[in-house]
Structure formats: structure tokens, C-alpha cells
Amino acid sequence: xxxxxxxxxxxxxxxxxxxxxxxxxxxxxxxxxxxxxxxxxxxxxxxxxxxxxxxxxxxxxxxxxxxxxxxxxxxxxxxxxxxxxxxxxxxxxxxxxxxxxxxxxxxxxxxxxxxxxxxxxxxxxxxxxxxxxxxxxxxxxxxxxxxxxxxxxxxxxxxxxxxxxxxxxxxxxxxxxxxxxxxxxxxxxxxxxxxxxxxxxxxxxxxxxxxxxxxxxxxxxxxxxxxxxxxxxxxxxxxxxxxxxxxxxxxxxxxxxxxxxxxxxxxxxxxxxxxxxxxxxxxxxxxxxxxxxxxxxxxxxxxxxxxxxxxxxxxxxxxxxxxxxxxxxxxxxxxxxxxxxxxxxxxxxxxxxxxxxxxxxxxxxx
Amino acid sequence: xxxxxxxxxxxxxxxxxxxxxxxxxxxxxxxxxxxxxxxxxxxxxxxxxxxxxxxxxxxxxxxxxxxxxxxxxxxxxxxxxxxxxxxxxxxxxxxxxxxxxxxxxxxxxxxxxxxxxxxxxxxxxxxxxxxxxxxxxxxxxxxxxxxxxxxxxxxxxxxxxxxxxxxxxxxxxxxxxxxxxxxxxxxxxxxxxxxxxxxxxxxxxxxxxxxxxxxxxxxxxxxxxxxxxxxxxxxxxxxxxxxxxxxxxxxxxxxxxxxxxxxxxxxxxxxxxxxxxxxxxxxxxxxxxxxxxxxxxxxxxxxxxxxxxxxxxxxxxxxxxxxxxxxxxxxxxxxxxxxxxxxxxxxxxxxxxxxxxxxxxxxxxxxxxxxxxxxxxxxxxxxxxxxxxxxxxxxxxxxxxxxxxxxxxxxxxxxxxxxxxxxxxxxxxxxxxxxxxxxxxxxxx
Numbered sequence: 001x002x003x004x005x006x007x008x009x010x011x012x013x014x015x016x017x018x019x020x021x022x023x024x025x026x027x028x029x030x031x032x033x034x035x036x037x038x039x040x041x042x043x044x045x046x047x048x049x050x051x052x053x054x055x056x057x058x059x060x061x062x063x064x065x066x067x068x069x070x071x072x073x074x075x076x077x078x079x080x081x082x083x084x085x086x087x088x089x090x091x092x093x094x095x096x097x098x099x100x101x102x103x104x105x106x107x108x109x110x111x112x113x114x115x116x117x118x119x120x121x122x123x124x125x126x127x128x129x130x131x132x133x134x135x136x137x138x139x140x141x142x143x144x145x146x147x148x149x150x151x152x153x154x155x156x157x158x159x160x161x162x163x164x165x166x167x168x169x170x171x172x173x174x175x176x177x178x179x180x181x182x183x184x185x186x187x188x189x190x191x192x193x194x195x196x197x198x199x200x201x202x203x204x205x206x207x208x209x210x211x212x213x214x215x216x217x218x219x220x221x222x223x224x225x226x227x228x229x230x231x232x233x234x235x236x237x238x239x240x241x242x243x244x245x246x247x248x249x250x251x252x253x254x255x256x257x258x259x260x261x262x263x264x265x266x267x268x269x270x271x272x273x274x275x276x277x278x279x280x281x282x283x284x285x286x287x288x289x290x291x292x293x294x295x296x297x298x299x300x301x302x303x304x305x306x307x308x309x310x311x312x313x314x315x316x317x318x319x320x321x322x323x324x325x326x327x328x329x330x331x332x333x334x335x336x337x338x339x340x341x342x343x344x345x346x347x348x349x350x351x352x353x354x355x356x357x358x359x360x361x362x363x364x365x366x
Numbered sequence: 367x368x369x370x371x372x373x374x375x376x377x378x379x380x381x382x383x384x385x386x387x388x389x390x391x392x393x394x395x396x397x398x399x400x401x402x403x404x405x406x407x408x409x410x411x412x413x414x415x416x417x418x419x420x421x422x423x424x425x426x427x428x429x430x431x432x433x434x435x436x437x438x439x440x441x442x443x444x445x446x447x448x449x450x451x452x453x454x455x456x457x458x459x460x461x462x463x464x465x466x467x468x469x470x471x472x473x474x475x476x477x478x479x480x481x482x483x484x485x486x487x488x489x490x491x492x493x494x495x496x497x498x499x500x501x502x503x504x505x506x507x508x509x510x511x512x513x514x515x516x517x518x519x520x521x522x523x524x525x526x527x528x529x530x531x532x533x534x535x536x537x538x539x540x541x542x543x544x545x546x547x548x549x550x551x552x553x554x555x556x557x558x559x560x561x562x563x564x565x566x567x568x569x570x571x572x573x574x575x576x577x578x579x580x581x582x583x584x585x586x587x588x589x590x591x592x593x594x595x596x597x598x599x600x601x602x603x604x605x606x607x608x609x610x611x612x613x614x615x616x617x618x619x620x621x622x623x624x625x626x627x628x629x630x631x632x633x634x635x636x637x638x639x640x641x642x643x644x645x646x647x648x649x650x651x652x653x654x655x656x657x658x659x660x661x662x663x664x665x666x667x668x669x670x671x672x673x674x675x676x677x678x679x680x681x682x683x684x685x686x687x688x689x690x691x692x693x694x695x696x697x698x699x700x701x702x703x704x705x706x707x708x709x710x711x712x713x714x715x716x717x718x719x720x721x722x723x724x725x726x727x728x729x730x731x732x733x734x735x736x737x738x739x740x741x742x743x744x745x746x747x748x749x750x751x752x753x754x755x756x757x758x759x760x761x762x763x764x765x766x767x768x769x770x771x772x773x774x775x776x777x778x779x780x781x782x783x784x785x786x787x788x789x790x791x792x793x794x795x796x797x798x799x800x801x802x803x804x805x806x807x808x809x810x811x
Binding site for chain 1: 384385386388389410411412413414415416418419420443681684685687688689691692693694701703704705
């Protein structure tokens with residue numbers, strides 16, 4: 001293998017691909033990155049056996065071939081070279097890198113040992129296209145409520161599901177749940193769980209040139225296509241809770257609040273809630289038309305803030321301030337709809353105008 | 367067979383580098399084997415592609431060496447975290463349904479295979495209706511034609527009618543059954559008037575026509591006429607017709623006399639609200655088909671608190687189960703209480719005043735609330751008054767003296783007598799029962 005390539009393109013591609021290259025139980029090859037030549041490009045692949053990243057960058061190929069090289073070392077080395085053409089050449093199973101006056105050789109492993117990466121089953125593929133900004137917002141809004149408890153595999157993923165012709169995504173950790181309308185009017189029905197970690201990889205790989213994302217599913221895997229980058233992930237084979245039943249259709253208390261004001265007050269309250277595990281009390285008062293947020297830390301002091309608001313029901317609820325702050329940080333409107341009923345029923349936070357996001361939080365037992 | 371398989375695995379372990387064996391071969395399983403096809407279960411899609419592309423040869427050789435030879439080896443992804451219950455088809459298993467596949471021509475008879483007699487809970491409230499439906503299944507088009515089922519929403523009319531359709535198709539796959547709602551009948555009819563043909567073919571070439579929600583035909587004169595002709599045509603050919611509505615034929619407003627007449631030809635049966643035992647049975651059967659076992663106090667709690675509507679009952683149960691599934695906890699009474707207190711308070715106003723009860727009752731009988739509270743004894747006033755007392759007692763749990771005061775009586779014995787009378791009448795006279803039920807529903811609108 002021998003080729004010439006520009007430093008900045010190679011460096012950028014390596015920084016994305018090397019992130020997931022980590023040694024895994026008995027397979028040191030996963031520490032490496034696979035370099036393989038195509039007609040006029042270099043393909044870079046890496047995998048941790050849950051997700052795989054394949055990138056292709058234009059290069060001048062003088063001799064086709066392939067090799068695997070320790071990912072982090074290669075990425076850092078290339079990153080520190082000046083922005084000039086680089087020559088890569090495989091000599092006796094090692095990679096020789098030449099650029100200007102810099103020369104080095106890195107020991108490689110034969111590319112035959114690199115795992116075969118899965119390929120989508122073309123016959124069963126369903127695909128969707130979504131603008132990058134929309135993707136970014138929607139995924140960020142949902143993964144915030146996801147779990148990292150691997151004993152409940154369904155919850156460490158985002159559930160892509162169609163409902164009444166629209167594609168929704170949802171995630172929950174058992175205490176809160178976020179649902180976002182993802183794409184409207186889709187032709188295919190799907191119900192699949194994509195690992196949150198894979199989605200985070202996709203988010204990290206986005207850049208300004210990527211304006212839209214193509215998402216392809218088959219029964220066992222999902223592929224995100226970001227221009228020349230392809231990220232393939234396994235799908236979590238588990239049952240996602242039947243969450244739609246849990247979203248209250250109506251609530252007793254329905255109020256509209258300014259997002260940033262409510263967020264500030266919640267943050268203030270949370271300072272005094274550390275002792276009580278972050279629990280704050282939210283109370284509506286229909287006589288004075290206000291919302292009272294309070295918390296008590298017997299050793300520190302107490303906090304009590306009031307927001308004036310239109311409300312016609314008196315009610316009270318105890319919530320985790322952390323969860324509420326997360327919710328308020330992820331709505332997109334400047335005003336939110338805040339609804340709850342009773343002490344145990346879920347609290348609902350929604351945008352006041354754009355009805356595409358539902359965030360629910362289970363109250364704490366007071 | 368599994369012994370041979372573990373021998374084969376041992377052989378492979380000796381030929382493959384230790385690290386690779388640990389990484390790939392540790393979690394594979396032999397699922398099934400015969401001489402044409404061997405199926406091997408692997409952990410995920412990454413493992414699957416390794417086996418298909420890299421290790422297939424090794425496996426083939428090794429299987430052959432241990433007399434497990436077959437012409438083809440397939441690798442499937444098996445999962446250890448899926449619950450192996452009947453629940454899978456209900457909840458969200460990983461699925462892709464391509465639009466092409468789902469539009470099978472077999473499904474457009476409108477029947478949903480989920481609705482069966484076997485999962486319909488029979489109670490004293492609906493046993494007559496069930497019996498009539500089963501008679502129809504046995505002899506479609508002869509015994510009760512048309513069969514007219516009526517009752518409040520969410521009491522199982524659709525389930526029952528669909529079950530008839532499914533059962534008939536099962537008994538004789540050649541029978542054409544068509545289930546439709548009057549709504550889609552109307553829509554198709556309008557579309558047919560504009561540009562398509564084949565409307566009457568579709569509806570008149572069936573052996574069993576099932577029409578849901580007949581009450582919505584109100585005010586659609588042309589559709590009524592079209593339905594009238596369809597009805598006559600089918601009836602003449604001895605084809606079975608089953609109709610449902612939320613009220614009996616005579617109470618569907620603006621229904622033309624000739625249609626009303628025809629609906630009353632056959633059999634009209636009402637489906638009542640289920641009693642406590644039936645409600646409990648419904649909850650238990652739903653919960654167990656979802657793979658949950660409910661503690662008896664939870665069943666009792668739900669059955670006691672949600673009386674009016676099975677759909678609402680199922681809704682609360684589903685909500686409870688979804689909550690438990692999400693939190694990963696077992697259902698118990700405190701969760702049920704927390705969740706349903708919310709549901710019942712949002713579903714209906716929390717406070718119903720005695721005034722409202724009196725006004726709604728008066729409104730229903732088209733008399734003035736003043737009359738109800740007056741001393742007037744003529745029958746058209748006295749009966750509504752008694753019903754109002756009954757509702758005050760039953761819905762608001764007012765004491766007898768309080769009821770007497772609300773209605774301007776001095777003596778609580780009047781109230782006592784009236785309520786007893788209505789209680790008795792409800793059991794005997796289904797006309798009164800209907801009236802009371804209808805007023806009761808209106809109270810909470």
C-alpha cells in the first residue's frame with residue numbers, strides 16, 4: 001500500500017474513527033484502525049463491536065493495499081504534523097509515514113485479523129433522511145433521560161417508533177421520559193432501540209459540512225450516513241416499555257411559565273436541596289395566582305421563591321431538582337407548559353408553541 | 367446433539383487463537399440441526415458478520431467432523447434479555463414493517479384478529495348479547511337478522527362484533543365478512559358519488575356485514591338511503607347484518623322510519639355496564655395476557671374505582687402496567703392508587719353539586735328543575751324526581767334527609783321510598799335502567 005493524502009483531512013477522519021477504538025476483552029486488534037485503499041480514496045474503519053465507523057477520504061493511490069495501525073498513536077501523530085501532504089506506505093507489515101522532514105514507522109497488524117464489519121440487508125432496509133440540525137436537537141432532547149443501567153438493556157437506548165404515521169424517538173431511565181417527534185409522515189413502520197452510546201458517536205462526528213443525515217435500518221442494525229462518514233450500530237434486542245400509556249393526556253394543573261425564569265428559580269432552590277437528595281417542592285396557589293418553589297436544608301437554611309402565573313387549581317408536588325433542570329434545559333421554546341396532577345402522577349413539561357417534545361418526570365414521594 | 371456440539375466447540379478452540387475464541391465463540395449456541403440446515407445463535411450483528419464471513423469454514427468443518435453435517439449453516443441473533451412471554455407480540459419488540467408488506471389484501475375486511483370470543487369476558491351484563499352472537503356464528507343470516515347491539519361506549523360492542531366476524535371466517539374461510547364503521551361507509555359513499563365505482567359491489571357482495579357506530583348516521587340523509595338499499599338487498603339474500611350503536615334504534619335522532627323499522631326486525635340487545643365480578647375478571651385476564659400477575663387488592667381497587675367503562679378500565683390497567691414496566695417494579699396498591707387518583711380526577715369533574723344532578727335530570731326529561739322540586743305529583747314529574755333522588759344517593763352519596771332537603775321535601779322517608787322504588791325498577795325495567803344510565807353519563811360530561 002502506498003498513497004499520498006492531505007494532513008488536515010486525514011487528521012480529522014482519524015480523530016473521529018480513533019475515538020471508539022479501544023482494546024476489548026481479548027481482542028487487541030480492536031485497538032487498531034483499519035486503513036484500506038479504494039480506487040481514489042482511503043477508507044478508515046474502526047469498531048468496538050457495538051458500533052463501527054467507516055470513513056472515506058480522497059487520496060492519491062499509487063499502490064493498493066491495507067493494514068491496521070494502533071488508532072490513538074496514529075491519530076495523535078498525524079494531528080501534530082504540519083498541514084502538508086503526507087505519504088503513507090506499508091513496508092513489511094509496518095506503516096511508514098513521511099511528511100516534509102518528519103519520518104516515522106509504526107508497527108501494524110495484518111488487516112485479515114480485523115473484524116468483518118456488518119453490512120445492511122438491502123432487501124429489508126428502511127431509510128429516513130433528516131436535516132442535521134433537527135437530528136441534533138431531537139437526539140439531544142431525548143438522550144438526556146436515558147439510563148446507563150446495563151441490567152435493563154432497553155433503557156440504555158433510544159426507542160425509534162412509528163405512531164400514527166409519524167416517527168417518534170423516546171428514552172427513559174425509569175424516573176423520567178422524553179419523547180420527541182422525529183420525522184413526520186413516514187411510510188414504514190419501525191420499532192427499534194438504538195444504543196445511546198452509538199447516537200452520541202453520531203453527534204460527535206457531525207460537522208458543519210454535513211447538512212443532512214440518512215438513517216438506514218434493517219432488523220439488526222442501523223446505519224447513519226453523514227456524507228463520507230458511515231456509522232453502523234447494533235440494535236438493542238429488547239422490549240421498550242409501553243411508554244405512551246404513561247404520558248398523561250390531561251393534568252389538573254396547567255400553567256405556562258417562562259423557561260429561563262423557571263430554570264433560574266429551580267436552580268436557586270436546588271442549592272438548598274442537596275441534603276434532601278435534590279428534592280424541591282412546587283406548589284400552586286390559585287388565590288394569589290402564583291407558583292411557589294421551595295426547599296429546606298435544615299443545616300444551611302431554606303429557600304422560597306415565587307413566580308406569578310395564571311393558575312386555577314391548588315396543588316403540590318415534590319420533584320427532583322436535577323430532573324427538572326434537565327427538562328428545562330432541553331425544551332426549545334422560551335415558554336413551557338407545565339402540568340401535573342396529584343402527588344404521584346407524572347409531571348409533564350412541554351414547549352408552549354411547538355408541540356413536538358414531551359418530557360415527563362415521576363414525582364418523588366414527599 | 368448438544369454433546370456433539372460441545373465436542374465440536376472444543377475442537378474449534380484448539381484451532382483458533384485463544385483471544386479470538388474467547389471473544390467470538392464463548393456465547394454462541396446451537397439452536398437447531400438437521401441435515402439441510404443448522405442454525406447457530408450469536409450475540410449481535412457484529413458477531414453475525416464475523417461468523418458469516420470469517421468463521422463459517424471452520425464451523426462447517428468442525429460440524430462435519432462431529433457428525434453434525436448439514437448443507438447450510440445460518441446464523442441468527444439471539445438475545446438473552448428478552449422476556450419469553452406472550453407479551454412480545456403486544457409490546458415493542460424490535461420490528462420493521464415495510465409498507466409494502468403490511469398492505470396485504472387479506473386484511474382489508476376490517477377485522478382485527480385480536481378480537482376473539484376467547485378473550486371476551488362474559489358477565490351478567492352481556493351474556494344475552496354473547497349468546498345471540500354465538501347463535502349468529504352458528505347460523506349466519508337466519509336466526510337474528512339484523513342483530514342490533516347497543517350500549518354505552520367502551521363496553522365491548524366492537525369486540526363482540528369483531529369476534530363474530532373472526533369466528534365466522536375461521537369456521538368457513540370462504541365467507542366474505544366486511545366490518546366497517548358508519549363513518550367510513552359514509553366517506554366511501556361520498557367518494558363513490560364523485561368518481562369511483564364499485565361501492566355497492568363492495569357492500570352488497572358480502573355474506574356478513576358488520577356496521578359499527580350506527581348513531582353517527584344522524585343527519586346524513588343520502589347515506590341513510592344508500593344504507594337502506596344495501597340493507598334490503600342483503601337481507602333479502604339472507605345475508606347476516608350486525609349493527610352497533612350507543613343507543614337503541616328508536617333513540618337515534620333523525621333516523622328515517624323505514625330504517626328504524628328494519629333495525630327492529632331482528633334482535634336488539636343492550637350491553638350493560640359490567641358488574642364488579644366481571645370487571646375483576648377483565649382486569650385479571652388483561653393483566654395475565656400482558657405477563658403480569660396483579661395482587662388481589664390491586665384488582666379489587668381498580669374494579670371498585672372504575673365502574674362506567676371498560677375502555678377506561680383497560681386504560682388505567684395499561685397505565686399501571688406501563689408504569690411498573692418502566693420503573694422495573696411489581697404492581698402494588700399504592701402505585702395503583704397514585705396513578706388512578708389522577709385518572710379519575712382528570713376524567714371527570716371532582717365535584718358534582720346536587721344542583722347539577724337535579725338540573726341535568728330535569729333537562730333530560732325536558733321539564734324545569736323547579737318542577738322536580740315542586741309538590742306536583744303527576745307521573746311525568748314524579749318519576750324524574752325519583753330518579754334524581756336515586757342519583758343523588760348513588761352518585762353523591764348524600765344522606766336521605768339531605769336528599770329530601772335538596773328536593774324541597776320535609777320528610778326523608780319520601781326519599782327513602784323513591785330510591786328503593788328506582789332501585790327495584792332498574793332491575794326489572796330496562797327502559798328505566800337505560801334512562802338512568804344515560805343521565806348518569808351526562809352528569810359527567
